[in-house]
Amino acid sequence: MENLYKVFGRRATEAVRRLESGTDRAELELPGVTAAVVDASFTVERGEIFVVMGLSGSGKSTLLRTLNGLLPVTSGRVLVDDTDLTGMTPAQVRELRQQRMSMVFQHFALFPHRTVEENVAYGLSVQGTARERQRTRTAEALELVGLTGWEDRLPGELSGGMRQRVGLARALAADTEILLMDEAFSALDPLIRKEMQDQLLNLQRQLGKTIVFITHDLNEAMRLGDRIAMMRDGRIVQVATATEMLTAPADEYVARFVRDVDRTRVLTASAVMEPAGISFTPATTLAEAQETMRRHELTGVLVADGGTFAGAVTRGAVSAADGAGSVADVLDRSAARVTADTPVADLFGVSAAAPAPLAVVDGAGALLGMVTQQSLLRSLSITEDAEEEVDAHA
C-alpha cells in the first residue's frame, strides 16, 4: 500500500493536493470534505498479523476497506502481490475478494435467515465450489473454531462470542490467504475477547495466514500484532513491533498512548535480558569461583558448558565446599531457566525464588543471556524522555 489517500466528499482531489503539500487534516477547510486516510504507506508481510491501531475516527476502518476495494481510494495504490487493486475492473475485484481475501466484521454481519452451516459456506458458494466440497470445508472450519455440532442453529440462537466464531469460520472456510479483521473482537465481553484472541493466535500458529487486524484496544494490538501501525487523524504515526513501540515510541502521542499498557505482558525476557557477563564453566575451580563472586558481590552465577546452559551455583554452596574441587561438584543442574519469548510478567515469581540470575535459553538449551532482579525492576520503570515530559506536564 503506497501513499494512500481516502477523502470523502466532493472536491476530493483538491483536498488530496492540499494534504500532499503538508496541510493538516484539521486545517483542511473544505466544506463537506473529510479526509479519512492521509498518505498511508505500509507493507504487510506474508504470514504476519499486522495490527492497525487507532482511536475511533482515526481512519483505521476506512483504511481496511480500501484493502479489498469496498471503498475506492482517492489517490494512491493498493498492491496485492504486485497487482494494483485500484486499477481493477469490478469483476476482477470480486475475483480477488473470492480467491485472496476474506473479512471478519465488528458486528459479525452473519445472515440471520441462514443457518450456521449456510453462513460458513457462504464464501464457498460465491466461489462456486461443489456442494460436497462446501460441506467438508465448512465442517473443517467449524471444527477449527470449536463449533462442531452447531451447524443447524441460526445466528440469533448463539451468544456473541459464538457468533463471532461463526464469522471467523466463514472467513476461514473461504480459504483465502489474507484475512481482514475489522474490530473483530471489540463487541465482545473482555473475558470472551481474551478467549478469542487466544484462539486466533492458536489458529495463526496452525494456518499462517496473512492477517490485517483493526482495533482501538492497545492491549489487544500488543497481544496479537507481530507489527503494529499506530494511526492518528488519518495518518500512520509509527509502524513497529509492540516492544519497539514501548521502548522507542516515535513521538509524544505514541508515548502517551503506550504509557498505560501493562508492559510486563508485552515485553518478553529477550527485551530485559542482559549478556551473561560473568559465567563459569563446570571446570572452573571453586577457589576461583569464590574469589570472583566475592569481588563482584554476586550471590549466584550461571554455568555454561561450551555455550549450553548447565546450571547455576550459589555463593553459599561455593563457600561451603571451602575451595576444594570444581564448580561441577556444587552445580545446581535444575536451576531456573526461561525462553526468550516468556512475558516479563511470568518472570517475577521465578526470579524471586531463584538465588541466581535467570538463564535465558533457546530451544536447544544454548545460553542466550540472563535476567537479574535489577533488570526486571528496570523494565517496569518508564525511562523514555518523551514520557517523562508528559509526566512533568501532568
Add this chain to the structure above:
Amino acid sequence: MRELFLADGWHVPRIPVGDWFAAIVDWLQNNIGPFFDFVDMVVNGAVTGLASALSWLPSLVLILVFAALGWWVRGWRFGLVSLIGFAVVDGLSELPSAMETLAQVLVAGVVAVLIAVPVGIAAARNAAVSRVVKPVLDFMQTLPSFVYLIPVVVFFSIGPVPGVVATVVFALPPGVRLTELGIRQVDPEMVEAGEAFGSPPGRILTEIQIPLAMPSIMAGINQIIMLSLSMVVISGMVGAPGLGSEVYAAVTSLKIGQGFEAGLGVVVLAIYLDRLTSTLGARSAVGRARRRTAAA
C-alpha cells in the same frame, strides 16, 4: 382598461390541461389500440377463467377448500372461522358473486405485485429511479379513481378489465413503497459482507437483500390485496360482475338489505385474504428465524 383589469381581478391565463389529457387519451386509443386489445384479452381471459374455475366447484367443496387452506396456513381456529364465514356467504346466496370478485382481486393483485416488487427493488437500488417513482406513486394514490376510470373504460369498454386496471393503478403504490423500504432497511453490514466475499450485485440482491426484506415486501403484498378489495364497488360501476356490481345496483335502487348482504360478502373476503397474506409474511425465512430466536 385599467379599471376593467382591476375589477375582474388578475388570473393566470387558462391552462388547457383537460384538453391535453383528452388529446393524450385520444392519441393512445388511436395509436396503441392493439396493445390495449392484447391487455384486454389477457386480463379478461385470466379473470373469467379463474372465476369459472371457482364457480365450477360445488359450493360445499369450495367452502371446505377455503377452510382447509385457512387451517393449513394459520391453524384450526382460523380454519373454523373461514368455514363459518364462507358458509354465511353461501347462506346469503352470494358465493358465486364472491368468486367473481375474488377472481378479479386475485388477478389485479398478481399484476400489481408483478409490477410493484421489481419497481420497488429498482427504486431501492437507484436514487434517480426513486426520485421519479415517488411523485408518480403519490399521483396514483391521490388522483380520484373516477378520473382515470372513464379513460380506462374508453380503452377497454365495459366489463371486468377496466375494473382490474383501475384497481392495479390504485393498489400498486404501497407495494412499491414497502418493497423499497424493506430493501433499504437491510443492514448495510449484511450487504458489505456479501461484497467482501466477492458476491456479484445480483446474488447479493437475491440471497441477502430480498430474503431480509421479505417481511416488508409481504406487508406490501397484503396492502395490495386489501386496497384491491376496497376497489370492488368502483369496479362494479364499470360493469365488473360480482359483489361490487350488486352493491352498486342495490344502492342505486335503494335496496338496502341486498346491499348489506353483498357488503357482508366483501367483509368476509377481506378478513380472509388479510389474515392469509399477513401470515405468509411471518412464514418467510426471516420470520422463521425471528420466531426461533425468540424461543431460544
